[in-house]
Amino acid sequence: MSIIATAVPRPWSHGRRRAREWAEIRFAEHEVRTLWRTAAIRGGLGEKVFSPSGTMMAVPDVTAIHLGPPLRFTIRLRPAQIWEDATAAGRHVANALAVPNVQFTQLAPGWIEIQAPADPVATDERAQDGADATPELPPRPTRPLSPVVARALARGHRAPTAR
Numbered sequence: 001m002s003i004i005a006t007a008v009p010r011p012w013s014h015g016r017r018r019a020r021e022w023a024e025i026r027f028a029e030h031e032v033r034t035l036w037r038t039a040a041i042r043g044g045l046g047e048k049v050f051s052p053s054g055t056m057m058a059v060p061d062v063t064a065i066h067l068g069p070p071l072r073f074t075i076r077l078r079p080a081q082i083w084e085d086a087t088a089a090g091r092h093v094a095n096a097l098a099v100p101n102v103q104f105t106q107l108a109p110g111w112i113e114i115q116a117p118a119d120p121v122a123t124d125e126r127a128q129d130g131a132d133a134t135p136e137l138p139p140r141p142t143r144p145l146s147p148v149v150a151r152a153l154a155r156g157h158r159a160p161t162a163r
Contacts, residue, residue, distance in 0.1 A: 028148045029065045032073060035149075036062055039096035043089020047078060060086070063111075069118035071097070071149070077110045086112050097149065 040046055040059035049058045058078060066072040077086060087104050094102045097116045105113040 024148070025067065028067050028151075031146060031148055032065050032067075032071070033062050035096040036073065036075070036093070039092040040089060043092035045078075045081065045085060045089050071116040071118075072113055074107065074111060074113045077112065081110075083112065 037059050041057055046057040046059045049056050060075045060077045060081065062073050063076050064074040075086070083104075083106055090102050090104060093114060094100065094116075099116045101117070103115045103117075105115070107113055
């Protein structure tokens with residue numbers, strides 16, 4: 001569970017419905033953490049750590065997840081990692097979340113908020129113009145969003161409040 005709980009079940013739900021809603025929230029947070037871990041390792045933010053029980057890849061910690069359009073999560077960089085290291089992995093994070101790009105905001109030294117736009121990529125469109133046919137990088141493969149992340153990007157888990 002994240003430090004900041006932004007997704008909560010409806011206050012009027014009880015029993016099995018409330019338990020199911022909490023399970024959906026926990027699953028969505030787990031999926032975001034898993035996607036972040038994969039993207040961080042591919043983006044070069046993972047460090048191989050040797051321990052008596054074996055080796056493992058250590059990545060920056062996800063400290064808070066805000067499930068609702070737009071999807072946002074806060075990471076804490078590992079020692080000796082800098083802002084540029086995290087932003088260099090932005091393409092991998094965008095690919096993992098199946099969005100065109102992500103925005104990075106430095107909250108404090110070592111703390112970064114990553115925000116995914118609310119509009120997921122529908123298809124991987126090829127450039128029709130001859131000048132744009134050879135981009136700097138090869139086009140990144142996109143994969144379909146899982147239903148949980150698509151729902152979190154589309155509507156969030158909080159009901160709109162009227163004030």
